[in-house]
Amino acid sequence: MSSIRLDRVSVQFPLYGGSARSLRNRIVSSATGGRIGSDARSRTCIEALRDIDIRIAHGERVALVGHNGAGKTTLLRVLAGIYVPQAGRVAVSGKVAPLFDIGLGMDGEASGYDNIRLRGLYLGLSRREIECRIDEIAAFSELGGFLDMPIRTYSAGMQTRLSFAICTSVDPEVLLLDEGILAGDAAFMEKAQARLAAFVARAGILVLASHSDSLLASLCSRALRLEHGRLVADGPLQQVLQPSAHPAVLGRLSA
């Protein structure tokens, strides 16, 4: 059974150089981004996440919402093990499938076919599992003869097609998704949405970061709202999407 538990997790990005202090003065009251603070060594830093407590159980479909720079992507990266927090504890059980940072685990000099193998290994598939899926992944990507060419020759949309086809071919236990993955030409996106729905249905846990209320409503029932790196609401999706409901739903955290 998959599960996620975060206890008092904080992530800071130190700002180096002489401009750090003046930057602190200039963006201290910005409507976007994390708070500007000081770390344990008194360096100016961006507090991307601060004291985050979260519990997610098997079967939950959770939306991550919040303004630009609120900390959604940082939280996804913490859950994927890409960032190790400076403070707090992260416990994720289940095989994690990160469907964001689309270029992660891809090699520009290698062919599309070799990148299917590389990325498949990165996602935890065995060589045998990859060989069984390679034809289906190639067909879904519709890249044809381009799959024999180095992927540095692909357009951004062609790379997205390939990454999407590979990532959605695994059986995820914890699926981490950013809406940015859903960018592409209209015909591909129609096909991609259907594949995504089947992929999400196979997952034990879904965490989806998005600014699109309609996308969130189609996939999630619970939402977490981040503001300047802090968790300010946790509850049923429709309640959390109403800004006035934040204090009322935050009480769920202590349950």
Ligand SMILES: Nc1ncnc2c1ncn2[C@@H]1O[C@H](COP(=O)(O)OP(=O)(O)OP(=O)(O)O)[C@@H](O)[C@H]1O
């Ligand atoms: N690698 C980094 N170095 C320095 N600061 C960073 C880094 N990554 C994120 N930040 C900062 O951390 C804060 C949170 O960023 P994050 O990307 O998590 O926000 P987000 O909620 O995903 O935003 P958006 O909706 O715009 O994608 C921002 O203030 C950002 O400037």
